[in-house]
Amino acid sequence: MSTTVDGAPTPSLWAVVGATGTGKTALSLELAEAFAARGRPAEIVNADAMQLYRGMDIGTAKLPEAARRGIRHHLFDVLDVTDDAAVAWYQGAARTAIREIHGRGADAVLVGGSGLYVSSVLFDFRFPPRDEELRARLEAELDAHGPGALYARLRELDAATAAKVDPRNGRRIVRALEVLELGERTHGATLPDEPVVWHGDTRIIGVAVPRDRLVVRLDARVEAMWRDGLLDEVRALRERGLERGVTARRAIGYAQALAQLTGEMTEAEAIAETQALTRRYARRQVSWFKRYDDLRWVDPATDAAALADSWS
Numbered sequence: 216m217s218t219t220v221d222g223a224p225t226p227s228l229w230a231v232v233g234a235t236g237t238g239k240t241a242l243s244l245e246l247a248e249a250f251a252a253r254g255r256p257a258e259i260v261n262a263d264a265m266q267l268y269r270g271m272d273i274g275t276a277k278l279p280e281a282a283r284r285g286i287r288h289h290l291f292d293v294l295d296v297t298d299d300a301a302v303a304w305y306q307g308a309a310r311t312a313i314r315e316i317h318g319r320g321a322d323a324v325l326v327g328g329s330g331l332y333v334s335s336v337l338f339d340f341r342f343p344p345r346d347e348e349l350r351a352r353l354e355a356e357l358d359a360h361g362p363g364a365l366y367a368r369l370r371e372l373d374a375a376t377a378a379k380v381d382p383r384n385g386r387r388i389v390r391a392l393e394v395l396e397l398g399e400r401t402h403g404a405t406l407p408d409e410p411v412v413w414h415g416d417t418r419i420i421g422v423a424v425p426r427d428r429l430v431v432r433l434d435a436r437v438e439a440m441w442r443d444g445l446l447d448e449v450r451a452l453r454e455r456g457l458e459r460g461v462t463a464r465r466a467i468g469y470a471q472a473l474a475q476l477t478g479e480m481t482e483a484e485a486i487a488e489t490q491a492l493t494r495r496y497a498r499r500q501v502s503w504f505k506r507y508d509d510l511r512w513v514d515p516a517t518d519a520a521a522l523a524d525s526w527s
Contacts, residue, residue, distance in 0.1 A: 226317035228414040230325040232262075232333055232504050233422035234497035236433045238515030240278050242422055243326040245519035247286045250322055252520070258287040258316045260309055262327025262336065265466045267294045267305070270452050273445045274468040276436070289316075296463040297456040303345070306335040310413070330503035337417060338410040346397055353389040354461060362388055369395075381499065386465065418526055419510040423501075430494055437468065437490045441482065445472050467492045 231243045247257040261267065265275045269292040272279075277291065289312040294300060309325070313336070316323040325336055334340055357365060362385040369388055370377040372395050380387045424432070449457065449472040457464050457473070464470060471485040471492075480488070504510060513522060 225416060226320065227322045227416045227418060228313060228317075228325065228337075229257075229322060230262075230333060230337055230417070230419045231422060232326075232330075232419065232507075232510070233328060234424070234429065234500040235328050235493065236276075236429060236436055236497065237328075237422040237424045239326055239328065239422050240276075242420070242513075242515060242517070242519060243324050244284055244286060246420075246523060247324055248284065249520040249523045253523070256319070256321040257324055258289065258319075258321050259283075259324045259326055260312050260316070260336075261288065261290040262309065262325050262329055262333045264300050264302075264305070264327075264329040264332055264462070266291055266327070267300050268292070268296050268298075268463050269294065270296065270448065270455065271463060271466065271469065273440050273443050273448050274466065274472070287316075295455065296452050296460045298460070298462075300462045301345075302331050302335050305332050306340065309336045313414070328500045330500060333504075334410070337412060337414075337419065339413055340410075346393060349396055350389060350393050353392055357385045357389055361385070365389065365392060368392065386462070417509075419507055420522070421504050421507070421510045421512045422515050423512045424515060429497060433493050433497060434490045437486055437493060440468060440489075441486055446476065449473060449476060467496060 229246065231239045231246065233239055243259055247259060250257040263275065265271055266277050267290060268275075271277070278288075280288075290305075290309060293308070309332075313323040313325070325333065327333060353365070362383055365385065365388045366377065366380070366382045369380065369391050373391065376391050376395075380391060382388075445468065449469060452463075452469075453473070453476070457469070464473065468489045471480060471489045474480040475482055475485040
């Protein structure tokens, strides 16, 4: 923690990042309590794109309010499932929340595994223009033909960006094509070559679990989602317009639960596909965060108080 010229501590921005299922939430709570025990309050800011949505709880492993230990949490349950969780919007909302937290003399703890969302807050990250009508047209093409044809078009227009985008990630492909059609030279789809932190006193913690252990945890968590009532959650969300949503309906687990409800998949197929996609997503998350130069990797069982002291 740095100090002002009169010796008073200045607020810090902490980030707890890593793959899904690694224990980021638990460590963030322990860190916030460790700061409070040292007379420094802390508040938590969500950086999981799907936890922005009201009602998407079981499939996102969202921490219930009753389990938040009295710590203020921000940017949970702020969107309807019919809303588009645009990262450019999120950047402004998260940075506003962090400024307000710092204004109260508290540290902010950014927690989540959505790499682009995390990066948009931590680093000097500017976004190219948007065009709602153009994006709607591209989304319609995606729904009609799948990501393959759009990815081929992206590769022809901007091979460098295409190489950085998952060919199965239709949403990222659509965004890249939108930017290119608006006349921008390139979308980029990644961090700047030499990212500069947005807030001067920033500390980044990566929570890591060995791959073999993580796979077991993730597969078990998906099975638990179905046991805990994910289908009932999705039924309720359908009544609130889930199938009209651009982002929410494609979320891992939710898309498969929808397919089960419509008879396109059996339960076993829905669970198996969710497990496979979750494992793949976790690999991409780890690859994303490995690019952070100043990240400190820790085990989820790391003592939070000792971790906080090590940065003092």
